Amino acid sequence: MTAVALLAAACLFALGCFGVLVRRQPAGVVMAAQLLWLAVVLVLVAVNQPAGRLNRGEGFALLIAVAGLAQVAVGLALAQHAGPDGREREEARPGRAG
Amino acid sequence: MAALTFLFALLAVAGAGAAVLYPGLRRSGLALAATNLFVGLVALTLQAVPVFLAEVVAALLLAGLVQAFPIRGADRALWPPGGALAPPAVLSTLVLAGLAWVALQPVWSASPNRALNPAVLPQGQLVALGAAVLLAIAAALAVLTRREPRRAQPVEQPPPRRTASSTARPPRGRGRR
Numbered sequence: 001m002t003a004v005a006l007l008a009a010a011c012l013f014a015l016g017c018f019g020v021l022v023r024r025q026p027a028g029v030v031m032a033a034q035l036l037w038l039a040v041v042l043v044l045v046a047v048n049q050p051a052g053r054l055n056r057g058e059g060f061a062l063l064i065a066v067a068g069l070a071q072v073a074v075g076l077a078l079a080q081h082a083g084p085d086g087r088e089r090e091e092a093r094p095g096r097a098g
Numbered sequence: 099m100a101a102l103t104f105l106f107a108l109l110a111v112a113g114a115g116a117a118v119l120y121p122g123l124r125r126s127g128l129a130l131a132a133t134n135l136f137v138g139l140v141a142l143t144l145q146a147v148p149v150f151l152a153e154v155v156a157a158l159l160l161a162g163l164v165q166a167f168p169i170r171g172a173d174r175a176l177w178p179p180g181g182a183l184a185p186p187a188v189l190s191t192l193v194l195a196g197l198a199w200v201a202l203q204p205v206w207s208a209s210p211n212r213a214l215n216p217a218v219l220p221q222g223q224l225v226a227l228g229a230a231v232l233l234a235i236a237a238a239l240a241v242l243t244r245r246e247p248r249r250a251q252p253v254e255q256p257p258p259r260r261t262a263s264s265t266a267r268p269p270r271g272r273g274r275r
Contacts, residue, residue, distance in 0.1 A: 001099065001100050001103045001143065001144060002144075004100070004103050004104050004107050005103065005107060005140055005144060007107070008107035008108075008110055008111055008140065011111045011114070012110065012111065012114050012133075012137075015111070015114040015115055015117075015118050016114070016118075018118055019117070019118035022118075023118075025123060027123050027127075028123060028126065031117060031123075031126060031127055031130050031164075032117070032118055034130055034134075034160075035114050035117065035118070035130070035133065038110075038114075038133060038134065038137050041137060041141070041149065041153075042110075042137055042140060042141070045140075045141045045144050045146045045149055046144060048146070058146050058148055058149055061141070061146065061149045062148055062149060062152050065149065065152045065153060065156055066152070068156075069156045069159060069160070072160060072163070073159075073163060076163055076164070
């Protein structure tokens, strides 16, 4: 079971790298980066499984899951304010005209 | 159990592939939420129950976020966004922080009545936990303070073309030097 989880984590990490490199929209890059976090969570859970006494791996996996989710939330909020090419949108500035 | 692990791992990889390869942002976000869920199920088959619960909460929050954010250039939302997203966002961050807090207790099984006492936590874990809680609060603030994107100022129209007579240059030598 550990080998299956590690193999799935490797596939998730490869797909995440592919998405980060290929995706153009900022939100797409953020979502692909979430796959990298998921791969790390899976590795920690799988490696922790045979030992499993103090559940240190689970604790770190939880921390990483929380950090990854926070990263996605902040990244999506930033992507909302960015244009499709990743540049910041021009805000309307009344005093700038002329 | 090994067959279930293999099935959920396969579904997680398929969901990740859909999340990366699908061009629409909202649908790929839903595929990413499904990947979160399947990773949690893999963790459940490996007897990591807190990780499973955290991934379920993360999947629900991620699906809600992707649907609610007015992402520019994304495909149509499956359900309309609303201000009702804020309480689930705060609740989810609190649940995640609480799960991390409980899972990090080294004495939970030994003495549950002392488990939530911060004095029994090692210093390094306290620092990591504080950083995770700060990140969760930052995420909740980012969700709660989101604004509708304002429209950019319209591009100034070029002045209308003058007629041929008005655009004629003044004769040389008589203009201002």
